[in-house]
Amino acid sequence: xxxxxxxxxxxxxxxxxxxxxxxxxxxxxxxxxxxxxxxxxxxxxxxxxxxxxxxxxxxxxxxxxxxxxxxxxxxxxxxxxxxxxxxxxxxxxxxxxxxxxxxxxxxxxxxxxxxxxxxxxxxxxxxxxxxxxxxxxxxxxxxxxxxxxxxxxxxxxxxxxxxxxxxxxxxxxxxxxxxxxxxxxxxxxxxxxxxxxxxxxxxxxxxxxxxxxxxxxxxxxxxxxxxxxxxxxxxxxxxxxxxxxxxxxxxxxxxxxxxxxxxxxxxxxxxxxxxxxxxxxxxxxxxxxxxxxxxxxxxxxxxxxxxxxxxxxxxxxxxxxxxxxxxxxxxxxxxxxxxxxxxxxxxxxxxxxxxxxxxxxxxxxxxxxxxxxxxxxxxxxxxxxxxxxxxxxxxxxxxxxxxxxxxxxxxxxxxxxxxxxxxxxxxxxxxxxxxxxxxxxxxxxxxxxxxxxxxxxxxxxxxxxxxxxxxxxxxxxxxxxxxxxxxxxxxxxxxxxxxxxxxxxxxxxxxxxxxxxxxxxxxxxxxxxxx
Amino acid sequence: xxxxxxxxxxxxxxxxxxxxxxxxxxxxxxxxxxxxxxxxxxxxxxxxxxxxxxxxxxxxxxxxxxxxxxxxxxxxxxxxxxxxxxxxxxxxxxxxxxxxxxxxxxxxxxxxxxxxxxxxxxxxxxxxxxxxxxxxxxxxxxxxxxxxxxxxxxxxxxxxxxxxx
Numbered sequence: 116x117x118x119x120x121x122x123x124x125x126x127x128x129x130x131x132x133x134x135x136x137x138x139x140x141x142x143x144x145x146x147x148x149x150x151x152x153x154x155x156x157x158x159x160x161x162x163x164x165x166x167x168x169x170x171x172x173x174x175x176x177x178x179x180x181x182x183x184x185x186x187x188x189x190x191x192x193x194x195x196x197x198x199x200x201x202x203x204x205x206x207x208x209x210x211x212x213x214x215x216x217x218x219x220x221x222x223x224x225x226x227x228x229x230x231x232x233x234x235x236x237x238x239x240x241x242x243x244x245x246x247x248x249x250x251x252x253x254x255x256x257x258x259x260x261x262x263x264x265x266x267x268x269x270x271x272x273x274x275x276x277x278x279x280x281x282x283x284x285x286x287x288x289x290x291x292x293x294x295x296x297x298x299x300x301x302x303x304x305x306x307x308x309x310x311x312x313x314x315x316x317x318x319x320x321x322x323x324x325x326x327x328x329x330x331x332x333x334x335x336x337x338x339x340x341x342x343x344x345x346x347x348x349x350x351x352x353x354x355x356x357x358x359x360x361x362x363x364x365x366x367x368x369x370x371x372x373x374x375x376x377x378x379x380x381x382x383x384x385x386x387x388x389x390x391x392x393x394x395x396x397x398x399x400x401x402x403x404x405x406x407x408x409x410x411x412x413x414x415x416x417x418x419x420x421x422x423x424x425x426x427x428x429x430x431x432x433x434x435x436x437x438x439x440x441x442x443x444x445x446x447x448x449x450x451x452x453x454x455x456x457x458x459x460x461x462x463x464x465x466x467x468x469x470x471x472x473x474x475x476x477x478x479x480x481x482x483x484x485x486x487x488x489x490x491x492x493x494x495x496x497x498x499x500x501x502x503x504x505x506x507x508x509x510x511x512x513x514x515x516x517x518x519x520x521x522x523x524x525x526x527x528x529x530x531x532x533x534x535x536x537x538x539x540x541x542x543x544x545x546x547x548x549x550x551x552x553x554x555x556x557x558x559x560x561x562x563x564x565x566x567x568x569x570x571x572x573x574x575x576x577x578x579x580x581x582x583x584x585x586x587x588x589x590x591x592x593x594x595x596x597x598x599x600x601x602x603x604x605x606x607x608x609x610x611x612x613x614x615x616x617x618x619x620x621x622x623x624x625x626x627x628x629x630x631x632x633x634x635x636x637x638x639x640x641x642x643x644x645x646x
Numbered sequence: 647x648x649x650x651x652x653x654x655x656x657x658x659x660x661x662x663x664x665x666x667x668x669x670x671x672x673x674x675x676x677x678x679x680x681x682x683x684x685x686x687x688x689x690x691x692x693x694x695x696x697x698x699x700x701x702x703x704x705x706x707x708x709x710x711x712x713x714x715x716x717x718x719x720x721x722x723x724x725x726x727x728x729x730x731x732x733x734x735x736x737x738x739x740x741x742x743x744x745x746x747x748x749x750x751x752x753x754x755x756x757x758x759x760x761x762x763x764x765x766x767x768x769x770x771x772x773x774x775x776x777x778x779x780x781x782x783x784x785x786x787x788x789x790x791x792x793x794x795x796x797x798x799x800x801x802x803x804x805x806x807x808x809x810x811x
Contacts, residue, residue, distance in 0.1 A: 144781045147794035181783020184796075316739035319780035354686070354723050355779050357792075395682055395721030398777065412679035413713075414720040473741035473782035480783045511740065545782075547740045561743055565777070571720075 116374040117382055118260055121251060124373075128252035133171040135211070136190035138240060141174035142326045143358050144319075144480075150185035153199050157187075160208050170211060176327020178240035180227055181480035183219075188240070195221040226496050227478050232459070234467050235443040236483045239327035244362050247369035250330040256375055258450045262338050263383040271342040271449065272298060278453035279465035284310060284401075284438035285513065285542045286618075287464070287531040293435065296425035297343040300433035305345035307336055308429070308436045310406060311352040311359070314398040315514025316565065318545030320469040321439040323481045325352070325359040328443070329366035333389060335442035337380065338449065340387045343435050348389040351406050354396055363391055398515075398569035402617045403436045405571065416573045417617035438543065440469055460486030464530035474511075474547035477502050484529070491525040494548055505550040509633070513542025515562040515569075516622030518629025519555060538629035540622070555634040556641065559627045560588040566623035577620030580611035584627060591641050598642055605631065663691040671706050678707050681717055685724055694725045722777075730765040730772035732810045734803075735789040739778025742786040750786055751775065753800045757807060771810055 139154040151174075158172045178186050183197035187207060196207050197219040210216035221227075233239070243249040250256070262271055276291025297305060309332060313321040325332060336348050352360055367389055370376040378386045392410050399405045400415040407429050409415040428434025444466060448456045457465050464486040470493065473479045477499035484493060490510055494500065501507055509519040518539035520527070527533050531541050549558065567581040587604045590596040608624035608631075615621045631638060670687040674680035684707065688699050695718055704714045718724045736742075736751045751762060754773055758766055765772040781787050784796030790806055 143779075143794065144783045144796070147781050147784055147787060147796045181781075184783065313780065314777065316743075316778035317741045317782055318778070319782055322780040355776060393683070393686055394723075395686065396723035396777070397721050409682065410679075412677075412681035412683075412717070414716055471782055473785060474744045479741075479785075514740070545740065547744060547782075549744060553744065561740070569777075 121256060121260060124248055125252045125254070128248040132252075133169055134191070135166075135170040137170060137172045137207070137211070138175040138178070138188040138190060139172055140176070140178050140184060140186045140240065141244075142177040142323055143356075144177070144181040145184040145186060146358065148185050149200065152201060153185050153187070153204050156201055156204050157207060160205060164208070164212070166211065173243050174245070175241060176239045176244045177236075177323040177481050179231075179236070179480045179482060180221070180478055182478055183221065183480075193223045195223075197221055226499065227480075227482075230488065230492055230497055231483055232467050232485045233483050234447050234456075234459075235324060235440055235469050236327070236481070237447065238331060239324065239481075242328065244327050244329055245365060247330060247366065247373065250328070254450075255330055256334055258446045259334050259337055259375070260381050262341060262449060263381050263385055266449075268298060268342045268344065271338060274449055274453045275342070275445070276453075278448045278456040279460075279463075280441065280444055280448060280456065281464065281531065282438060283440035283444070283468070283543070285516065285540060287541060290437065290441055293425060293437070294339065294342055296423070297345075297433050297435040300426050302433050304347070304430075304432045305343060306429045306432060306434040307340045307343065307345045307348040308406070308410070308434055309336055309348065309350040309439060309442055310401065310403070310436055311350055311356075311439045312394050312401040312406060313353060313356075313439070313543060314401045314569075315516070315543055315545045317471065317473055317511070317547045318514055318543050319471045320481060320544045322353075322356050322359050323471075324439055324443055324469070325356070326362055329359075329362045330370065331446055332363075332439055332442050333366055333370055333376070335445035336389060337376070337387050338445050339435060339437065339442065341385055343433075345435065346386055346388070348387060349392050349410055349429075350389060351392045351394060351400070351410060353394045360391065360393060367391070397571070398565075399571045399617070399619050402619055404617065406436070407434065414571075416571045417619075419616060440544070461528060461530045463532055468529065468541070468544060470544045470546045472498050472546050472548070475501050475505060475507075475550040475553075476548040486530050487528045489526050489528050490520065493529070493546070494525065498548065501548065501550045505552070507548060508551045508553055509549045509555065511539075511547040511549060511558070511626075512545065513540040513622075513625070514545045515565045516540060516618065516625055517542045517545075518625045519549070519558065519633060520629075521633040524633075538625065538632050540625070555630045555637050556588065556592055559630045560585065560592060562626035563588055563623070566619065570619065570623075574614075574616035574620060576611045576614040577616065577623065580607060580615070580620070581623050583607060584611065584624065588627070591638060594641055594643060596642055598639075601638060601642055666691055667702075671703075676707060678709050681707060681709065681714065682721070685718055689724055694728045696726075696728075700726075728765075728769075731770050732791055733772045733774065733789075734791075734807070735774045735776045735779075736762070737779045737781075737785070737787045737789070738775045739780075739782060739785070741782035742778075745785045747786040750788065750798055750800060750803050754803055754807060757804055771807065 187196040206216040206218040280290040281287040405415040405417040424434040469483045507522045563585045572578045788798045
């Protein structure tokens, strides 16, 4: 493949497209509400009308507003059709024909979309995730061509460093720095790993990105591999995401066929291969050292760092590990320049963040917002607030490693540092809204039960500590605990946080600590009075 | 006569499954680090990992049995016990939890008189829980035989179980 061929594929695809496209969401959430048969039914209905030469129904990735699914969109008017099912799909057809139709419609300037900014999700919901041509028609793989032919690896790393991109997996380590560390390590082999083991309950950003725009992740990984000098890549993905796995497998096959993966990519002397490794249901494997153990076919137990994977990773070779969303940012940054990217966001957190908005909020789904937006804007304007006139009590971010932010702090701008100062963390991007009926001690116990079960058992603080914390929480809920137990709980949380081996144990007490910090009276009111 | 034919068919099917497992082993060049891939394939083919299957994989990959057993029991995905004819997995992710997944589960447990992770005595239905299946937008969600169903209620889950019984 060379540049002329790439441009020809793009041109051919653009010519093939019909003037009106009806985008039908075929990502997991809408599929669970039967969107696939809606798509087939609409295609069938269309084929019997004179519109069939001008209108085409295209399966696309996530359009964000999962709670209104199955969601369809008219590519010309940019209007969404909500809750389409087999019974009312004929109304969509009427609307396309310009007749009066009885179906709920949503405009693109709905508050849900107005405050969003799509970089990671730029193609999501617009292209067919099963087709590489569809991606190429939107300028896909053009950035890769430019990188391989016009930039040195160092220039690529410099761009990423200047952009200020930080790891989107949760900890926020500067991506450029990580890349340069791997690039500097001398070894005969190097690896690039994409961490798609999205285990946090309540988080589905990576799943949506992979289901909606798999080629963007591949392109980002190939660019990263070129920058650090790796020849082999792995995508470690959860076994719970069968649709994302099959879309990725399909994407890799297509990229290989076009010579975008394999040897002499774009007729340069750069070779790179990507394989998929499917996880088997262990939360701890999202931790990078455990993830590498799992790729090597072992039990996913973490080991102490240093040495960091950048020096000593998979099978002892330097390994670059980044999250799905981090890789998704690579192509836009190189294409539009680091200066463009660094203007978005706050001083220390650049760019956008994808959040999975769920829980007690009117509009749930996938959103992408610039860093620095306040939680209130996300929950009340984008999410539309709590349904049935309830009140927001707290917003949970960061899953079992994060914490609960009380309603009084909702005006905090979202970035890595501010969330940590509130006792939570950015995490991978799950955001669960809780209303005033939620019992915070129960919530803390829910997360502790999760951490207790998912503790790999290697280090004692985590294995025994999470178990004991869970016991005390149960005792509190059953009104059997005394002030003494409560003090012990606080101390134990601190010990587990300070002495655990890996991120799982170090962050497991966060849900308890943050609820104590913000809702202490809920705990104390359950304590037994001293007799 | 018919019974004999049926039995032959079953055996035939099992042979094929072994063939698929061998193909997966070959594709991975019998590399010990492909153990998790192989276990995935085996579970897909046989529904669970029996002692015999694990022993077979141990021999083929030239790994110590302790290691194979260790990996098979470490990951939640692998099951060493046969599953029911139908499986019903309740998502217990945060979003589903906030929207009442725990009540759905206890309703099912009461109805079938088994606990999560168990199978009914007649081998018809297994119920289990999942960490988070990532369809939080349509919480609470339940997976019936690999089909994700959105916005489940106490009534809808019991309805589905009744269909299976």
